[in-house]
Amino acid sequence: xxxxxxxxxxxxxxxxxxxxxxxxxxxxQVSAPEALPxxxxxxxxxxxxxxxxxxxxPLGSDSPIAKFLEKNPDGGIHHICYEVADIxxxxxxxxxxxxxxxxxxxxKIGAHGKPVLFLHPKDFLGALVELxxx
Amino acid sequence: xxxxxxxxxxxxxxxxxxxxxxxxxxxxQVSAPEALPxxxxxxxxxxxxxxxxxxxxPLGSDSPIAKFLEKNPDGGIHHICYEVADIxxxxxxxxxxxxxxxxxxxxKIGAHGKPVLFLHPKDFLGALVELxxx
Numbered sequence: 001x002x003x004x005x006x007x008x009x010x011x012x013x014x015x016x017x018x019x020x021x022x023x024x025x026x027x028x029q030v031s032a033p034e035a036l037p038x039x040x041x042x043x044x045x046x047x048x049x050x051x052x053x054x055x056x057x058p059l060g061s062d063s064p065i066a067k068f069l070e071k072n073p074d075g076g077i078h079h080i081c082y083e084v085a086d087i088x089x090x091x092x093x094x095x096x097x098x099x100x101x102x103x104x105x106x107x108k109i110g111a112h113g114k115p116v117l118f119l120h121p122k123d124f125l126g127a128l129v130e131l132x133x134x
Numbered sequence: 135x136x137x138x139x140x141x142x143x144x145x146x147x148x149x150x151x152x153x154x155x156x157x158x159x160x161x162x163q164v165s166a167p168e169a170l171p172x173x174x175x176x177x178x179x180x181x182x183x184x185x186x187x188x189x190x191x192p193l194g195s196d197s198p199i200a201k202f203l204e205k206n207p208d209g210g211i212h213h214i215c216y217e218v219a220d221i222x223x224x225x226x227x228x229x230x231x232x233x234x235x236x237x238x239x240x241x242k243i244g245a246h247g248k249p250v251l252f253l254h255p256k257d258f259l260g261a262l263v264e265l266x267x268x
Contacts, residue, residue: 001161004184008142008214012259021259025231026216027135048216050138050184055259074260077211080142082160082182097159125146125155125189126208 001090002082006112006132007045007052011065011078015042015057018075022046022055033057036111040064043111054111079118080127083134087115090131099123107133135224136216140246140266141179141186145199145212149176149191152209156180156189167191170245174198177245188245213252214261217268221249224265233257241267 012018023030031045040063046053084090087107100120110116119129146152157164165179174197180187218224221241234254244250253263
């Protein structure tokens with residue numbers, strides 16, 4: 001069912017410091033920051049030859065990554081995103097196998113303008129997994 | 135400097151349970167387990183179209199992932215591995231920018247038979263980063 005690894009997301013406290021780590025220290029191609037108020041984050045995209053890294057900084061008072069950064073003050077790897085061909089079919093198949101979908105269970109439009117879902121880390125080896133319809 | 139994302143590693147308590155999550159629930163292609171006593175882990179490789187996921191289970195009494203699993207009993211995303219063309223040159227460049235290399239600072243032969251290094255998470259946004267010579 002899962003296809004490409006769409007991205008790995010790293011939560012950070014300070015996006016400009018974080019961007020500089022990837023740009024200057026690791027020599028990677030880093031985009032300009034993009035505020036996504038509806039997702040509670042500001043994001044930069046790091047383009048690698050085969051996938052992307054996303055750096056996420058909290059935006060607003062109700063950011064979904066605020067708690068993670070309280071527990072991980074240096075930042076840390078927040079989630080991994082796999083592509084699926086049909087997110088509704090993927091969701092139904094996962095739920096039938098006992099996996100839990102976070103939130104309402106209905107796909108939302110994600111940071112790339114495509115439908116996404118998040119799966120419960122306890123059902124996926126402690127890793128927060130996002131599914132994105134490719 | 136960094137090239138492809140070689141893999142994302144997820145530390146798990148039970149490799150057979152974890153393999154089944156990826157094989158049966160997520161419908162991915164999962165290899166047979168491979169014991170790597172010199173690295174203190176048993177590993178399975180999950181082949182995605184553009185990269186790999188590695189599931190790591192502790193092997194032996196001195197496994198480098200034992201502490202991580204004490205803190206994260208459900209498992210969790212342990213590290214990300216970027217490819218570099220020349221690991222010695224990459225190491226020298228990183229050290230000149232103030233980044234810390236774990237261990238002796240000398241590359242070791244990693245799970246894929248290629249030279250690898252690990253970088254200090256505090257210098258890389260809280261994420262443990264492995265570099266592998268491609």
